[in-house]
Amino acid sequence: MSYPDITLISDICEVLKINEHELLTASEDLQTRATEKSATKYVKLVNRYKSTLFFVYGISLLVCFICNLAAQHMLSWFFIVLTAELIAFTLTLLPVLVTKYRGLITLGAFFTSLVLLLMTCCIYTDGDWFLVTFIPLLFGMTVVFLPIILNRIWLPEFLSNKKALLCFMADTVLLLLLIFVCAIYSGGGWFLTKGLPITLFCLIIPWSMMLIIRYSRTDGLLKTSGCFAVISVFDYFIEGLINKILGIKPYVFGFQYNFHNWGDEYMNGNIHMIILILLLGMTVSFAIAGFMKSINKRSQNLNTN
DSSP: OOOOOGGGHHHHHHHHTOOHHHHHHTSOOHHHHHHHHHHHHHHHHHHHHHHHHHHHHHHHHHHHHHHHHHHHSSOSTHHHHHHHHHHHHHHHTHHHHOOSSHHHHHHHHHHHHHHHHHHHHHHHTTOSOHHHHHHHHHHHHHHHHHHHHHHHSOOOHHHHTOHHHHHHHHHHHHHHHHHHHHHHHHTOOOIIIIIHHHHHHHTHHHHHHHHHHHHOOSOHHHHHHHHHHHHHHHHHHHHHHHHHHHTOSOOOSSOOOOTTOOSTTTHHHHHHHHHHHHHHHHHHHHHHHHHHHHHHHHHHHHHHO
């Protein structure tokens, strides 16, 4: 007695236009067929999408190339069109073409193409403003995307648990660099005397909140209380300190308030004092709640033991 060759199953399925599961179970697998049809349609749709965009980008670049040469006998504004379309390419086609590290590659290509566009426009207009646009762009992209990038890439072991610190350090350096570049571009010597001290003082809030939230080993309620405390102190001293740095007199720390007088002289101070009272109230409330929670947890642990 002879048995059918198992290698013929694929050929039989191809002739009958069924899959192996349908042949072996003698039943029609509608779900698998529907999935295969959907996958085939999706692949065709993606291919049409890529072909259409390649055609559109190619035709537009070719037209601009010819028009630029015909009108000016040289390539000038064509490079602006090229870099602008490169931005569109990175957002519309590159994610489809890339299979691995799609997000990181797309983000890097988008940032690079945007920088190239700014550089091209700066050269075309014979300007000197490239750094004033590049540094803010780099700062904004770093603030938004650096936490995501650090979660996707490999880091040494001693840095793997310090991602928040790395982000804040990078943001701080780029912010100071941004203010420094703006000071140079504006031709003023105010960076060391005004820009740097005001910026460093304003950075107290984000740095303090990051250190409290990320690295303090306390309850979440106590962390919230600490954050409100930092904001309260900052709100109390910020106006007087900035006035002193800028040379605006009188630079008195605190507020001039009078809740019985809401005229122009006291309105700003009254509003600040109300905000300060609310912040201090939130500080005390979260602190009390945090201590009560800690006491209850300790008592439960003692009862369990």
